[in-house]
Amino acid sequence: MRLHDDAVRLVESFGGPVVFRQLLGSVPDAARPELTPDHLTASALVVDAATRRVLLCDHPRVGAWVQLGGHVEAGDASLAGAALREATEESGIAGLVVHPEPIGFDVHPVRCRYGASRHFDVRFAVLAPAGAVAVCSSESRALGWFAPDALPTPLGDAVECLVAPALARYT
Numbered sequence: 821m822r823l824h825d826d827a828v829r830l831v832e833s834f835g836g837p838v839v840f841r842q843l844l845g846s847v848p849d850a851a852r853p854e855l856t857p858d859h860l861t862a863s864a865l866v867v868d869a870a871t872r873r874v875l876l877c878d879h880p881r882v883g884a885w886v887q888l889g890g891h892v893e894a895g896d897a898s899l900a901g902a903a904l905r906e907a908t909e910e911s912g913i914a915g916l917v918v919h920p921e922p923i924g925f926d927v928h929p930v931r932c933r934y935g936a937s938r939h940f941d942v943r944f945a946v947l948a949p950a951g952a953v954a955v956c957s958s959e960s961r962a963l964g965w966f967a968p969d970a971l972p973t974p975l976g977d978a979v980e981c982l983v984a985p986a987l988a989r990y991t
Contacts, residue, residue: 823851826898827860830942836925843940851892857937862902863889864918865943865986866911869950873967874983875911877960886976903944911963912955919945923985926978945986
């Protein structure tokens with residue numbers, strides 16, 4: 821229930837959309853994808869230490885370049901913690917630091933390992949340490965650092981609008 825309370829706090833404190841409030845009000849275990857087709861996820865837009873570039877992954881299931889992230893797991897105490905865990909796992913970068921305030925909320929239909937569903941994604945900015953080198957995991961076709969004016973294509977929906985808020989968290 822602690823994760824649910826964290827999600828409610830984030831949505832209320834940072835202007836999450838009404839559909840998030842509806843999900844959290846009607847599904848007490850909204851972070852458990854095995855229980856409900858509509859579920860919470862957490863993602864992270866990783867910013868380099870110089871705050872000039874962001875790290876994106878070429879996601880095989882999405883077929884586009886997107887921020888890192890995914891399903892919340894049983895051991896996650898918060899959505900920011902889940903975003904940090906996902907970013908660390910998917911980038912191979914140790915020493916990442918997550919900003920506790922979300923940079924965005926998004927609902928999108930997907931076909932994930934739990935079947936057809938909607939991901940209620942809470943998005944965070946994450947700062948990489950100086951000299952960080954990303955290592956591609958099995959969840960991506962490729963990883964790359966990109967300047968805001970040189971984002972790759974195809975770019976996932978709603979990714980471009982995350983770049984400025986993520987960079988602003990650390991400048």
